[in-house]
Amino acid sequence: MNFRSIRPHYLLKIDTDSISCGPNSFDVSIPASVRRELEETNFVVVRRGVVTENWVPIGIRGHQRSQRWAAWYPRYAIKGIVKPMDLLTQVDPLKDREVSPAHRAFRSLRNAWQSLTYPWGPAGSLGFEVATGKQTTTLRSDLDVVIYADEPLSRRDAQRLLAAADDLEVTVDIRVETPTCGFSLTEYATSPTKTILLRTVDGPILGDDPWKRL
Amino acid sequence: MEQFEFKYPAKRKVLRRAHVGVVGSGDLEVLLEPTEIGAASVLVRTSVDGFKDNWKAVLDRFFGQYDGAVHIEINDAGATPGAVYLRLQQAVEASES
Numbered sequence: 001m002n003f004r005s006i007r008p009h010y011l012l013k014i015d016t017d018s019i020s021c022g023p024n025s026f027d028v029s030i031p032a033s034v035r036r037e038l039e040e041t042n043f044v045v046v047r048r049g050v051v052t053e054n055w056v057p058i059g060i061r062g063h064q065r066s067q068r069w070a071a072w073y074p075r076y077a078i079k080g081i082v083k084p085m086d087l088l089t090q091v092d093p094l095k096d097r098e099v100s101p102a103h104r105a106f107r108s109l110r111n112a113w114q115s116l117t118y119p120w121g122p123a124g125s126l127g128f129e130v131a132t133g134k135q136t137t138t139l140r141s142d143l144d145v146v147i148y149a150d151e152p153l154s155r156r157d158a159q160r161l162l163a164a165a166d167d168l169e170v171t172v173d174i175r176v177e178t179p180t181c182g183f184s185l186t187e188y189a190t191s192p193t194k195t196i197l198l199r200t201v202d203g204p205i206l207g208d209d210p211w212k213r214l
Numbered sequence: 215m216e217q218f219e220f221k222y223p224a225k226r227k228v229l230r231r232a233h234v235g236v237v238g239s240g241d242l243e244v245l246l247e248p249t250e251i252g253a254a255s256v257l258v259r260t261s262v263d264g265f266k267d268n269w270k271a272v273l274d275r276f277f278g279q280y281d282g283a284v285h286i287e288i289n290d291a292g293a294t295p296g297a298v299y300l301r302l303q304q305a306v307e308a309s310e311s
Contacts, residue, residue, distance in 0.1 A: 184238055193234060197301065
């Protein structure tokens with residue numbers, strides 16, 4: 001497995017004892033309630049950052065949408081990798097549970113995007129829920145999806161994808177990941193300015209070509 | 215959800231309004247509108263509570279460089295200070311092009 005094979009939004013099945021929080025210990029850095037939940041699911045999300053030979057930058061989910069704890073995980077201790085595209089066909093009602101609006105919206109989007117050839121799938125709370133089997137979406141959850149576009153996607157195609165996602169039950173946040181950065185499909189398709197915000201491993205920049213080597 | 219307003223001196227007339235960015239996790243939208251010369255105002259609405267000082271620091275830095283007479287509205291969904299600064303620059307670029 002080369003370095004580029006682990007990308008932002010992938011979910012890693014992990015062993016909490018192997019997590020590194022830098023100079024502080026895991027117990028000091030992460031609140032106890034978050035640790036307990038993590039020990040239930042043992043899944044973390046790959047965050048944007050430099051993936052090295054030994055370490056992967058990860059984010060640990062908190063109770064609220066805005067809460068994320070940044071940490072590192074040793075590559076050798078990864079127990080499994082779940083990609084958003086692996087979850088594409090798994091988003092179906094969980095047994096004995098209420099289906100959240102984000103769930104229904106995802107299934108509508110999957111129909112609308114049947115002809116999309118780039119790898120894509122659910123991210124955020126829905127992706128986490130489908131991967132772990134633990135109810136994570138709520139009635140108010142937005143839908144997060146990610147498209148991995150290694151080859152350039154034209155603005156015209158982006159506009160078509162966006163138009164097909166127009167009529168969903170919840171707000172959808174569509175992130176596109178290229179080999180060099182991540183950006184918002186909505187912004188790329190609709191921005192009046194030539195430049196858009198590109199999220200790179202060195203932080204956000206303004207640029208007009210998300211596929212240009214940095 | 216929190217909301218705050220900041221004011222800054224402004225000397226220069228701005229040509230046109232601008233709307234940049236999107237409200238998505240870790241991102242923000244910025245709406246910029248020309249106003250009368252004298253004062254600039256910024257209304258911040260953010261989904262993440264407890265960062266008023268950080269907002270003030272970013273906006274102080276921005277208005278240390280920028281003297282346009284504008285009213286700016288920011289709708290934030292947890293963007294980093296770096297992303298906020300870039301969005302402000304992008305809005306200014308759009309209002310002057």
